[in-house]
Amino acid sequence: xxxxxxLIPGDGIGPSIADATVRILAAAGAxxxxxxxxxGMAGVARWNDPIPDATLDSxxxxxxxxxxxxxxxxxxxxxxxxxxxRKTFDLYANVRPAxxxxxxxxxxxxxxxxxxxxxxxxxxVEHYVKIGDDPKAAAESVAIITRHGSERIVRYAFEYAIAHxxxxxxxxxxxxxxxxxxxxxxxxxRMIAREYEGRVQFEERxxxxxxxxxxxxxxxxxxxxxxxxxxxxxxxxxxxxxxxLGLAPGANFGTSAAIFEAVHxxxxxxxGKNIANPGALVxxxxxxxxxxxxxxxxxxxxxxxxxxxxxxxxxxxDLGGTSTTDQFTDAVIxxxx
Ligand code: NAI
Numbered sequence: 497x498x499x500x501x502x503l504i505p506g507d508g509i510g511p512s513i514a515d516a517t518v519r520i521l522a523a524a525g526a527x528x529x530x531x532x533x534x535x536g537m538a539g540v541a542r543w544n545d546p547i548p549d550a551t552l553d554s555x556x557x558x559x560x561x562x563x564x565x566x567x568x569x570x571x572x573x574x575x576x577x578x579x580x581x582r583k584t585f586d587l588y589a590n591v592r593p594a595x596x597x598x599x600x601x602x603x604x605x606x607x608x609x610x611x612x613x614x615x616x617x618x619x620x621v622e623h624y625v626k627i628g629d630d631p632k633a634a635a636e637s638v639a640i641i642t643r644h645g646s647e648r649i650v651r652y653a654f655e656y657a658i659a660h661x662x663x664x665x666x667x668x669x670x671x672x673x674x675x676x677x678x679x680x681x682x683x684x685x686r687m688i689a690r691e692y693e694g695r696v697q698f699e700e701r702x703x704x705x706x707x708x709x710x711x712x713x714x715x716x717x718x719x720x721x722x723x724x725x726x727x728x729x730x731x732x733x734x735x736x737x738x739x740x741l742g743l744a745p746g747a748n749f750g751t752s753a754a755i756f757e758a759v760h761x762x763x764x765x766x767x768g769k770n771i772a773n774p775g776a777l778v779x780x781x782x783x784x785x786x787x788x789x790x791x792x793x794x795x796x797x798x799x800x801x802x803x804x805x806x807x808x809x810x811x812x813x814d815l816g817g818t819s820t821t822d823q824f825t826d827a828v829i830x831x832x833x
Contacts (some may be wrong), residue, residue, distance in 0.1 A: 499788045500527035502557040506564025507536040508762025509772035511624040512565045516825040517776035517781045520800075522573070523829040524793045526785060531558060535577060536566030536762075541817060547580045555753050556583065559805065561786055563757040564777060567764075579620070589652045590683075592731040592759060593783075594738045597805050604715045609664070611727025613808065615645045616677075618724045641677040641723065646684035648778045652749070653721035654688060657696045664697040664801035665689070668706045668722035668730065671789050681723055710734065735759060742773030742814040745780035754787055756780040770820045773812040778828070800831035 505514035521528060534542050535549040537656070546569055555561045566577050581587060590611040596603055617639040627633035653665050669687040671678040682700065689698035701709065703726050710717070710730070713802030714737050722730065735744035741760035748755045768774055778801055785794035804810060811817025812829035820829070 497680045498527045498792075499513050499560070499746075500531055500558040500559035501788075502558045503530040503532050503789050504535045504551060504552070504561060504563040504566070505532070505538070506762065507538060507567040508565060508764050508767040510536075510566070510762060512768075512770060512821050513758070513772050513774035513777045514562075515564070516821055517777045517826055520774075520828055520832075521780055521781055521785075521793075521831050524797050524800075526790060526793050528788075531624045535563070537569060540569055540574070541542060546574050547577045548778060548825055552580070555755070557582075559753045560784060561753065561755045561778070562781055562789060565758060565760060565762040567762050575576025576782060582614055582723075582748070582750075585748075585750040585753040585755070586614065587748035587753070587755060588612065589649060589749040590727065590731075590746060591656070591749065592734070592744065593779075593782075594666050594731075594744060596738050597743065597802050598680060598739065598808075601603060601765065602737055603715055605734075607655065607714065607717045607734050607737075608660070608719050609656050609674065609727060609731045609734055610649065610719060610721045612645060612649040612723050613727075614724075615640055616724030618728075638723075639674075639677050641692045643680065643684055647688060650685045650688040652723055653719050654692045654696055654819055657719045658692075660789065662696070663697065664718040666694075666699050666701055666717055666720045667705075668701050668720060668726055671702045672702060676818045678723070685721070689701070707732065710737065731759065740814060741776065742812065743775045743779065745778065745783055745785045746779075754784075756784040771813055771821060772821050773813075773814050774807075774821055774825060796832060797828075799830050803831050804828050 505511040531554050533554045535547050535551050539546045539548045568577050590613040592610045595606040620641050621638040624632045625634040669678045669682045671682040744759035746759045782794040783800050804827045810819045819829050
């Protein structure tokens with residue numbers, strides 16, 4: 497029986513790369529029943545809501561979504577899309593794999609970043625501090641790290657390593673300065689790591705040194721786990737090691753749903769021109785197929801996709817070619833055999 501999946505094509509280049517992805521999955525024979533929903537500006541246009549209840553209800557039903565990039569409207573009265581999704585589905589684990597397809601500056605990068613998605617500095621607890629007559633003399637942002645949140649994300653990283661036959665987990669922190677919040681994360685990480693001793697190696701890195709090690713010798717890293725802000729920054733750095741945003745997929749796993757997406761945004765500068773690279777969303781869809789148990793098709797799509805890129809004959813502009821989104825999609829489909 498076909499697996500129901502919520503499809504949110506998104507804004508900007510979203511509809512075009514979503515169409516490309518749906519075509520590739522159909523050509524591969526993926527047994528998926530798409531429930532098309534809107535969000536972002538498309539949600540505002542139809543329901544005056546960037547994250548309409550109909551879309552949330554669909555994800556509650558299917559528990560799996562593939563999401564194109566969304567434009568969050570600026571202005572009062574609109575809910576933040578990502579916050580609404582993370583809260584509703586408790587999407588605590590953001591997983592971003594990046595690997596070398598075409599050797600460039602680095603030849604053997606294969607890193608999976610596991611970022612805590614619900615805590616840290618991104619909880620949105622901020623305020624200005626009035627001093628004298630100046631209401632905005634200072635500003636304060638609060639970072640909350642909990643034992644529960646740290647335990648489940650570090651455990652997620654170790655379980656991911658075991659399930660995907662990976663050898664090492666690197667925990668990234670700043671406990672030397674932020675002794676309480678980052679210290680708690682590190683303490684919990686060390687405790688969980690002991691449970692996996694003998695099965696998965698464990699190492700620790702301080703965030704600033706990690707940023708340097710990543711650009712010096714990224715091949716040494718395998719699974720990396722860290723808190724929200726550090727994960728946000730490191731995941732873009734890591735995508736830059738392997739060819740940029742057009743090849744960077746991401747997945748958000750929670751207790752009640754999983755949402756798969758490209759790391760990039762709506763790319764308004766190239767929207768509607770049929771030149772966007774659908775790669776990141778295609779690779780996100782492969783992660784989705786893995787998640788719903790169709791690893792065979794995920795692997796054949798990845799092989800066709802990587803083959804097309806290695807071939808170098810039909811590439812979109814961001815990868816140095818001149819082909820359109822449609823031509824690139826056709827080339828991947830042709831390789832599916
Ligand atoms: P962006 O990722 O949309 O674009 C940055 C640069 O990368 C642009 O030059 C763009 O043309 C290029 N690019 C991005 N994806 C590409 C692709 N698939 N193929 C070829 N080139 C690609 O970032 P920007 O411009 O900062 O954000 C634009 C909008 O996207 C904003 O409204 C932002 O809020 C939204 N956004 C949404 C995200 C999401 O829904 N997950 C994530 C990031 C941004």
